Amino acid sequence: MLWTKQDDIAFIGDNFESLKFVDNEKLPYFEINQNELLPFLKEIKENPNLQFKMFIDFTVADYPLHKPRFQGVYFLYSLILKKRICIKTWAENERLPSLTGLWKGAKWAEREAYDMFGIQFEGHENLVRMFMWESYQYYPLRKDFPIEGIKDTYLPSLNEKPGSMPSHDYEEYHTAIPTMEDLEETEKKRIQKKAQIVLNWGPLHPGTHGTIWFLFDLEGEKVQNCDIILGQLHRGVEKIAENVTYTQFIPYTDRMDYISAICSNVAYVNAVEKLLNVEPTEKAKWIRTMLCELQRINSHLLWLGTYALDLGALTIFLYTFREREKIMDIIEGIAGIRLNSSYIRIGGVRLDLPEGALDVINHFIKDFPTKLEEYETILTKNRVWLKRNVGVGIIEEEDVYNYGLTGAVARASGVAYDIRMIQPTDKYDEVDFEIPLGTVGDSYDRYLVRMEEMRQSLNIVKQCVEKLEKLKDDKHIATDNPYVLPTLDETFISIESMVKDFNLRIYGEQAPEGEIYLSGENPRGELGFYIISKGEGRPYRTRIRSGAFYNLQIFPELIKGRTIADAVVLLGSLDPVVGETDR
Amino acid sequence: MAIMNNNGIILTTAEEVLSWGRRNSLWPVSIGLACCAIEMMHTAASRFDTDRLGIIFRGSPRQSDVLIVAGTVVNKVAPMLKLIYDQMPDPKWVISMGGCASAGGPFPTYSTLQGVDRIIPVDVYVPGCPPTPQALLWGILELQKKIKAKREGKEFKEIPIKKAEPSFPINK
Numbered sequence: 001m002l003w004t005k006q007d008d009i010a011f012i013g014d015n016f017e018s019l020k021f022v023d024n025e026k027l028p029y030f031e032i033n034q035n036e037l038l039p040f041l042k043e044i045k046e047n048p049n050l051q052f053k054m055f056i057d058f059t060v061a062d063y064p065l066h067k068p069r070f071q072g073v074y075f076l077y078s079l080i081l082k083k084r085i086c087i088k089t090w091a092e093n094e095r096l097p098s099l100t101g102l103w104k105g106a107k108w109a110e111r112e113a114y115d116m117f118g119i120q121f122e123g124h125e126n127l128v129r130m131f132m133w134e135s136y137q138y139y140p141l142r143k144d145f146p147i148e149g150i151k152d153t154y155l156p157s158l159n160e161k162p163g164s165m166p167s168h169d170y171e172e173y174h175t176a177i178p179t180m181e182d183l184e185e186t187e188k189k190r191i192q193k194k195a196q197i198v199l200n201w202g203p204l205h206p207g208t209h210g211t212i213w214f215l216f217d218l219e220g221e222k223v224q225n226c227d228i229i230l231g232q233l234h235r236g237v238e239k240i241a242e243n244v245t246y247t248q249f250i251p252y253t254d255r256m257d258y259i260s261a262i263c264s265n266v267a268y269v270n271a272v273e274k275l276l277n278v279e280p281t282e283k284a285k286w287i288r289t290m291l292c293e294l295q296r297i298n299s300h301l302l303w304l305g306t307y308a309l310d311l312g313a314l315t316i317f318l319y320t321f322r323e324r325e326k327i328m329d330i331i332e333g334i335a336g337i338r339l340n341s342s343y344i345r346i347g348g349v350r351l352d353l354p355e356g357a358l359d360v361i362n363h364f365i366k367d368f369p370t371k372l373e374e375y376e377t378i379l380t381k382n383r384v385w386l387k388r389n390v391g392v393g394i395i396e397e398e399d400v401y402n403y404g405l406t407g408a409v410a411r412a413s414g415v416a417y418d419i420r421m422i423q424p425t426d427k428y429d430e431v432d433f434e435i436p437l438g439t440v441g442d443s444y445d446r447y448l449v450r451m452e453e454m455r456q457s458l459n460i461v462k463q464c465v466e467k468l469e470k471l472k473d474d475k476h477i478a479t480d481n482p483y484v485l486p487t488l489d490e491t492f493i494s495i496e497s498m499v500k501d502f503n504l505r506i507y508g509e510q511a512p513e514g515e516i517y518l519s520g521e522n523p524r525g526e527l528g529f530y531i532i533s534k535g536e537g538r539p540y541r542t543r544i545r546s547g548a549f550y551n552l553q554i555f556p557e558l559i560k561g562r563t564i565a566d567a568v569v570l571l572g573s574l575d576p577v578v579g580e581t582d583r
Numbered sequence: 584m585a586i587m588n589n590n591g592i593i594l595t596t597a598e599e600v601l602s603w604g605r606r607n608s609l610w611p612v613s614i615g616l617a618c619c620a621i622e623m624m625h626t627a628a629s630r631f632d633t634d635r636l637g638i639i640f641r642g643s644p645r646q647s648d649v650l651i652v653a654g655t656v657v658n659k660v661a662p663m664l665k666l667i668y669d670q671m672p673d674p675k676w677v678i679s680m681g682g683c684a685s686a687g688g689p690f691p692t693y694s695t696l697q698g699v700d701r702i703i704p705v706d707v708y709v710p711g712c713p714p715t716p717q718a719l720l721w722g723i724l725e726l727q728k729k730i731k732a733k734r735e736g737k738e739f740k741e742i743p744i745k746k747a748e749p750s751f752p753i754n755k
């Protein structure tokens with residue numbers, strides 16, 4: 001991705017005194033005073049020559065020794081320049097102006113910043129906690145908060161028998177657990193009953209695709225108002241990232257978006273590689289591209305299965321899981337693990353392709369189109385399917401920019417925003433594929449787009465296999481680089497590799513000082529990693545821009561005025577994964 | 584023990600029948616919490632097909648007798664999980680699936696519950712991150728054995744874990 005530089009916005013520069021440009025090689029950014037932030041953002045958003053209309057991300061970094069302590073970081077995307085911009089501003093008195101007037105997508109991001117750092121946003125409509133519950137007292141992502149939390153509650157294991165020795169050493173004291181009253185208060189703060197009844201949907205409901213908690217204010221069957229409570233799977237991944245080395249964090253990336261583990265791995269590793277200036281080998285790049293696309297098919301199959309299941313078509317669920325098993329077998333054969341494979345490494349991939357892997361994939365490529373046709377025969381022209389999907393949850397193009405929607409949700413509304421095209425990583429610039437676009441932007445379009453995406457993915461896989469057949473003897477990981485872990489064989493054979501392995505594992509990759517923002521096209525949208533390095537073995541801050549988090553944000557808007565039955569359709573067609581929204 | 588004589592009559596005890604019925608119709612609540620839930624779905628779907636074992640996932644806790652805790656339990660969801668457990672009719676059993684549910688797994692953080700056994704008693708722990716469907720099936724079969732053993736008045740023999748001496752004093 002190209003980043004906006006001074007020259008691009010030179011013609012408005014004079015109006016803003018405090019505007020400063022810092023030309024970092026990896027992430028050039030602008031710095032501006034807090035009081036000029038809103039006018040500046042408004043200017044670049046509305047200026048017809050700039051059109052930074054699309055909201056990408058907002059986050060905060062904590063520098064305890066600096067005054068003021070917190071720095072807000074904004075990422076926007078311009079439709080005309082096709083470039084991103086990074087804007088930073090220091091939060092005086094731990095306050096920042098709210099961006100919700102300009103971009104609705106900022107609402108949740110600001111709530112998250114309030115939840116994690118305790119920053120107040122002036123002008124925010126309802127600044128409540130995003131992930132934690134209302135009476136929680138701490139701000140976990142602040143640097144002075146310990147990762148394991150404050151253990152102040154006595155909570156021993158119930159499996160211990162009184163009088164007997166505990167089965168293992170463990171701490172009987174635990175972090176505080178909310179009471180039901182706490183959760184009720186959390187709920188009350190978000191929605192007040194105005195119509196007939198407030199209906200809770202979730203958090204532990206089979207239809208909510210995980211642990212999302214919906215609140216509907218209902219008038220009869222019609223939804224008058226809606227809000228979502230997230231955080232039922234908030235595991236503190238961003239906090240963990242600050243405490244582990246770059247390689248150690250790879251397994252956490254698959255556990256975030258567990259349905260498309262390899263895509264998340266690749267997005268993260270690409271960002272780290274760019275930060276460390278590591279160039280993976282040719283073969284590794286092809287393997288990554290191939291597995292990413294297989295994973296995308298896998299992910300879309302799960303979406304299709306559960307989506308159809310929610311709408312009452314159990315058959316499809318069983319059919320798609322049949323195909324998923326095949327892909328999982330392929331991944332297991334290559335990576336050794338079915339689901340959370342952690343197969344990608346800095347500089348390449350963990351293992352070389354095993355013998356016969358390409359044959360199996362070839363077979364899958366031949367077999368899969370017939371299966372895809374089978375699904376389409378059952379669904380695409382099905383009367384019930386059409387009735388439930390057509391015209392439900394229409395997303396306008398403006399809303400895509402406003403909320404920062406990405407992935408298939410954006411493309412179904414006709415916005416050709418695909419990271420694989422605009423910022424190709426790995427081998428996406430060498431493969432041939434098309435981006436399907438929708439016209440209306442309703443649930444049915446999202447369904448069609450994803451179905452076509454599976455075809456395109458299959459096409460990419462085919463090209464990768466052809467390429468990989470010629471690269472049989474190449475190396476799968478660039479172990480010559482000082483930042484890349486040696487393979488197991490090398491560690492056993494040479495003492496240098498062993499020392500290097502030891503150093504990297506214990507002290508981590510000593511990344512050069514700097515920052516990086518790089519994203520990958522996940523099945524659920526843009527998954528971005530914003531990493532700040534202070535030249536240590538561990539990142540100073542890792543921000544994860546989750547596609548599902550932003551996509552889900554439009555849900556309350558879309559469901560308003562519709563019947564409660566549409567909630568299932570809408571949620572299914574937005575396809576969030578809670579591990580990624582909550583992190 | 585059921586005894587069959589030549590006239591096709593089965594003699595048994597009511598308790599035996601109940602236990603037989605219970606262990607062969609374990610109905611879990613369909614709750615998915617995180618990644619492990621995907622593997623749980625795979626266990627229920629086409630290839631592994633738990634219906635063969637009489638395991639049918641139910642949407643309501645009131646119709647179920649097994650709770651498979653599949654995934655990370657964070658502090659915020661813990662009270663609700665307990666509520667669901669309390670809503671299940673007796674007798675009920677709990678399978679803790681995966682490292683997260685068993686002991687916090689890879690998330691030793693401020694927001695994660697370090698083991699679901701701190702809020703509800705667990706019968707079977709299935710290790711793995713995530714456990715494969717085969718492993719979950721093993722856990723279910725293990726639970727069946729446990730139910731059977733309880734009926735016969737024996738305590739189910741668990742694999743004894745050797746207790747290591749604490750290497751450092753724990754000050755509380």
Ligand code: SF4
Binds near residue numbers: 653680683711
């Ligand atoms: S044990 Fe592993 S796979 Fe299961 S929920 Fe935890 S992190 Fe996910």
